[in-house]
Amino acid sequence: MNRYLPILILTAAFVLSSVCYAGIDNQIGARGQGIGLSFSALADEPFGALFNPAGIAFNRGWQTQLQYARPTRYGFAIEDESPYCGLVGANYHFEKMGNVAFNFNQVGSTSNPTTVTTTSSAALSYARILTPALSGGASVKYLFETNFGERKAFDMDIGFSFRPNANYTIAAVAENVLNAKYTPDWNNTTQHLYRNFRVSGGYFVPLNNVTGAILTGWQLNQAGEIKTVSTSLVNLGTEWWLGTNSNITLGIRGGYTTGQSLLNERKEDYSRVHAGLSLNFNMAGRDLRIDYAFRNYPFEGNDELNADHAFSLSYGFGGVPSYGKQRKHEANQAASQAPIKISPLPPPPAETQNQPIAPATVEPTIPSSEEQTTSPVTPTATMPAYQRPDNGEYLKLSLNLDVSDISMGEDRRIIFYMRPVKVVKLTSWKLFIFKAKLKDWSEEKAQAFSLHEIEGKGIPPINVIWNGLLNDGMMVPSGKYYFVLTGEDKFGQRYLSEWCKFTIN
Known part of the structure; x- marks a missing residue:
């Protein structure tokens, strides 16, 4: 059964596949969503390549992941809009070449009629160890729409991860470096992908049968069609794994992001709480992990609790992150x-x-x-x-x-x-x-x-x-x-x- 599980996961994921790549919500994957942008300092799983392509260089073996998320309905033009989000990813380590990851995601709505543009994205990432302490990586991305506009765009990300010793990590990422334009223009509207720059760092805390990471990150967003508008976000996050020497391991994570970001071409205050849980099962050397993430709506809204909920499934090697193994x-x-x-x-x-x-x-x-x-x-x-x-x-x-x-x-x-x-x-x-x-x-x-x-x-x-x-x-x-x-x-x-x-x- 174990040898067929990766195939079943990938097949189910492409059926469900259904997160907007334009703007801040390209940081997806339940584990990363439960922490925030400082997850770029880790990024040690297939979905992590969407935060920082260099992070996957520290992975060994292979891993497959799929996710289904239910975004908040708040802010849509139609009150009963039914949005969906999905993501599938895989990573493989080649002994002499490095690591290759592939991610495919989609956002849309099952409502009819709908005002949501169905947007899909495919990202191919490559990373390798450049020196004993430094890794580098890059992702090429192709985005396309399949209902309104039917526009396309091609862009890329570049990232580096520096681990000067076994307890510290520093990462830098340039996202959508080409600031690619969606083509063709739709309804006389021009749109480019947001360009983001991120710097993040972390400290690993190894304890007896417990490992943790304390993370921080800063992101500069550049967007706007009439003129370029720069905004910035700051994130504090943490992740802890309990029972790392056991066959069943519990993961707990959380984070908080604050600053400003663009909403409808205007600067708006941004405040987001992140939280998540994981349960990892060691199955004869391979890991089966279930993740859950919660993110509140980051802009000012109504009095109701508006939030995104994400669920993901991972299978392969590295269910309990390797950062907990690299200690003094x-x-x-x-x-x-x-x-x-x-x-x-x-x-x-x-x-x-x-x-x-x-x-x-x-x-x-x-x-x-x-x-x-x-x-x-x-x-x-x-x-x-x-x-x-x-x-x-x-x-x-x-x-x-x-x-x-x-x-x-x-x-x-x-x-x-x-x-x-x-x-x-x-x-x-x-x-x-x-x-x-x-x-x-x-x-x-x-x-x-x-x-x-x-x-x-x-x-x-x-x-x-x-x-x-x-x-x-x-x-x-x-x-x-x-x-x-x-x-x-x-x-x-x-x-x-x-x-x-x-x-x-």
């Missing part, structure tokens, strides 16, 4: 409920003292020692258990493993991601880094032949950051490596993860 070494220590320490390892056997590290293209097999008696079981994804030297079982530790190299110059930072598929209440854990896989697993061999070892108490954190130093104090050279995680629970049962291969550039 001290935060990892807190997450493991005890200081993470680097254990001094015993020196390798004499015959391996001067043995050089094998080239990156060679993956040697380390033979069993005659003095050690082991049950030769290779740790692979298909093995239900692993044998200890004393014939005790190592149960499989089910984790989604990945590695990111975010080093800057001589400052090495290798992040090991370890998202649990099934949570096991460990009391201690060890992470081993190797140049090659061990043919027969034993802790004695692991300590003898590992390049480095990191250990901690309690449940392993979602990530561990390594500074690149080997046991001999030298910096790890570029090449291909492996890591594996072991753990032990309060009953003395030991666990072993699969091997994860990674590359250091």
Whole structure:
């Protein structure tokens, strides 16, 4: 069933597909709508490419999303107007190329007669990591109308995202940079897409089993047909994820936007409250997430509560945002409920003292020692258990493993991601880094032949950051490596993860 779910989501989304791209409401997607324009500092999902195309560069794997929203009826010419909005998006990460995202949205009305112009937009986005701390991205967009006017426009967005360390992010976006004109003119009326410039930033707060982000953003709007009118908006937002080490995670977000914007070619005071909820289910390593967003009508209206309501569904990798995984070494220590320490390892056997590290293209097999008696079981994804030297079982530790190299110059930072598929209440854990896989697993061999070892108490954190130093104090050279995680629970049962291969550039 899981392999057909992305297809079902995309099919349903195109059937429902139905948010105006002209003006401020191009910032869509339930998660972003629940925060406001400062979501540009994150933008780490397919819909995020509509806020900042550079944000998707930090995604891994793939993700699909669809949304249906019910905008407020306030402000329409016909009192019983029935507006609809819809959005579908997908993102895919190519290991050597970067990330590609596609979004399609539409706004219209089911009323007959209607005064709402049915407007559709397709956006293709590309982003990649430019340096370990900087990503860049761009989107090309095609807009078209299918009832009144039947006009068209082509424009593009450009964005950058800068993460100088694991706890901060800064983003800049230029939206509708071409200030494209709708063609042809309709009813002797000329209209251009609004040009927006955004700057936003955020601070990531990693806690034990909880992650959060505190965000702020500023946007300059340029619009007007007779003359260019500039207005600005300021937004404060936040997002928190509770139970990040669990199979079910709750997301809570909110924000407030204030300033001025254009309404019918006039400057009007703008005040908007944002709020949202998410529920994420970890399904054997892939995430199914449900989002809800609320936004009030931002301009002065009547006494009734006028608001937009949006619902979205996401499936794939990254349901719980990766920003919660990129944290400082001290935060990892807190997450493991005890200081993470680097254990001094015993020196390798004499015959391996001067043995050089094998080239990156060679993956040697380390033979069993005659003095050690082991049950030769290779740790692979298909093995239900692993044998200890004393014939005790190592149960499989089910984790989604990945590695990111975010080093800057001589400052090495290798992040090991370890998202649990099934949570096991460990009391201690060890992470081993190797140049090659061990043919027969034993802790004695692991300590003898590992390049480095990191250990901690309690449940392993979602990530561990390594500074690149080997046991001999030298910096790890570029090449291909492996890591594996072991753990032990309060009953003395030991666990072993699969091997994860990674590359250091």
